[in-house]
Amino acid sequence: MRSLLARACSALAVLTVVTGATAPATASATPSAPAPAPGAAPRAPFNCAGDILLSAGLTASQLYRGVAVTGGLSFAPIGPASALYDAIGLNPADRYTYAIRAQGPGWNLLRIDDAGVVTDLGTVGLPTPVLGLGAYTAGAFDTAGNFYVAGGSDNLLQRIDVNTRTFTTITLSQNLGGVADFTYRGGYLWGVSATGALTRIDPVSGTVTVYAGVVPASATGYGGAFTYGNGDLGFLDNAGLLRRISVTDPLTPVFRLLSTQTTVAVSGNVDATSCFVAATDLGVVKTGPATVRPGGTVTYRLRVTNHGPGPSSGWTLTDQIPAGLTDAATTASGCSVTGGSLSCTGGALAVGAHTDVTVTGTAGPGTTTFVNTANVRGNDPDPNPANDSSTTTTRVADLTITKRQEGPATVDPGAKVTYTITVTNDGPLAYTAGDPASITDDISRLLDDARYNGDARATSGTVRYDNPELFWSGALAPGASATVTFSVTVNARTFGNLKLDNTVVSDVPGSNCPEGSRDARCTTHGKVKAKDKDKAERPVEDTLKDTAAHTAKGPRD
Incomplete structure (x- = not known):
């Protein structure tokens, strides 16, 4: 999300981009490098092997590649810093990252390759956003290669054709209300405001739907949004906190906060995008005791295995601890138990490799059976979701x-x-x-x-x-x-x-x-x-008195 300081300093940014007047070639099913700009060597697109890309900077933009590690993400810079840009999105048609240069007029379209080299494709002619920061901060591609950008506060959404550098304005049903970035999934754009409300945007009809309280509020705002390969949504705030959310059905969504990861806060003006292509079948198997006495210790082992065909770029493991199992705890790296829920985040996992997580608890009184289910969510597309969950049942002595x-x-x-x-x-x-x-x-x-x-x-x-x-x-x-x-x-x-x-x-x-x-x-x-x-209990003398009185009266008539 851009800051006012970023806007003030953007004019001073040193432009270190390769300029060119021609638009990239029409995208094909097999990504290929576009024709190089004059004086520039051909550059490669992103390989999309679990790429989570982040841009940040107040006076110049630096692109980073995020790598999943135990407990979070580790970011490494890609190439040198360049002119300030925002609203980044990765085009699935050619696998290049695109952005809007953070300076008007015209709001030039930028293309960024896998080495971090920026090519200025020229003006698009976008109008300057009226509300908010007066700049384009949110950007994402749909699966057809349409590039959507917005200012984050007004009710205008721009759909850009990156091949022709033309745009179409879509009037939304309401203002976006501080959505600093959005990402595409299941026919909709999804963004989160600083209050924690999740906004769903229909780019066809322009309908905006707001779901309050999906994630915790952020004092710095959620500047980055991206989609994992399995369809989960990731929202990164400007302080380095990453929230991962599952969405069961985009049309009638049910949300679940899967994990909160602390990453390194690189700087302000955070933006994000991602690209996952290689399929990876992650599975989880949970084991535990068949029986336990009340007050006894229950120990569960959760094993996450990569069944291939490709390496895993990272994963999240969740386990809702059953009611009645008290003092749940784990010592596994990258894991925590909060509010009765186990959440773990892990890094790369090679084909055939596995990792184990152990969690323990005490069988409390009043419960006869513990039914416990663990779920693994890979960062990459999963061809076999049937093995993403595992359930074990423990009966309590009765x-x-x-x-x-x-x-x-x-x-x-x-x-x-x-x-x-x-x-x-x-x-x-x-x-x-x-x-x-x-x-x-x-x-x-x-x-x-x-x-x-x-x-x-x-x-x-x-x-x-x-x-x-x-x-x-x-x-x-x-x-x-x-x-x-x-x-x-x-x-x-x-x-x-x-x-x-x-x-x-x-x-x-x-x-x-x-x-x-x-x-x-x-x-x-x-x-x-x-x-x-x-x-x-009546005294004997009382009984004798009653008998004498009855005799004196004589028989009843």
Whole structure:
């Protein structure tokens, strides 16, 4: 994005370009160098092997080639600095980069080759943008070789034919509102303003659609925009931050911020373009444990492999950490875990080569299954997107405990009440003698109205009673159950609260009855008939008085 200082200094820029009056030859399917300008040797087009090109400079423009490295991009200069230009775009028809010289009138069209040599193709006759910085800052080619440029703030889009150096003005449905650069993908031009709003421009109808809050706002503005080979969008701000966004469908887009990379801030007035041609099949395979106990560590390995046919110029790996997996972390270079999402960026990957990323987390309580999917996004065109994602499932140990009171819920004094506790291993892990399943049943809330009969039994494992608690532990294979039974006898005369409430607990990870559980299967509720308590607690002398009074009255009529 151009600054006011850049405009003021542009007239002082030293012009180090090769001048020529003729337009380049008509583009062909096989790129070839255009006829050289007088006195200039033929120059080669860009090879488009994952080229991410950036121009920057306040008084003169320097072109850079970006190379993907672990965690970001590394930029190296291409040739010498030249006259100040902006709105760069790479023409897929001839693979040369074009730009608009940042000086009017006429706004000359420039062509830049793979060595960074700039050829001035002459004036296009573009009008000076009225709003914003009064210069053309945004530029991009469509797949047919049409060069679109705009001032970034007004509602005029210019379509340039680089062969004839003529242009057509397209009136947009609204002002662009500070879009400093845009890029082409899927029939639309896409740009981001400093507020983080993404703007979609239909170059045919002129319709402008704004999507708020797609990327974080930038204090310096997003001066560079380009398209990755797989269709992702890249937006580079003037401070060196690169945001990568996936777009599921250009017509009804759903956006996802894939990564944020910190690159080297070369200088102000950033602009960008790209060219990806060679196909590269990147795939990811994710592996993890089939099972884990609650509180245990889950370790995932994500392997990114280049299956060819060409080398990969770089990639981004993402993994949304499943809910319930806490303390997720990674030590892999170029990776970070933020807001429950793993994001990694990597550099070149040769055919047949792979790289591994490990991420760990803790299985939190309340989750029975972790389903986790990783996605890789190559920078280059991908002929086989079917292997771009990989999913693994980890089941959490599951111990189900159910307690019931046999017979009626309300019992008579002196009645025997039997309790049955069923412990089931719902899998997937086996409980062993060395690492058994276990329960604890504190029956103190029964003992104010009843007495324990000392008859606890279990179908497997070991049961013991240590007043007032009953304990059981034992091995359980996946799918197996153990049943514990015991009984109490309700008091005949002396009572407590007339409630036979009882709760079983287990400190085994994965149990449905941990301490404080509200699972209804862990608790039984019984009652002792209240009328029996009234009779039992009345003093004997009161009973005799009632009998005497009844006798004195005689029988009822």
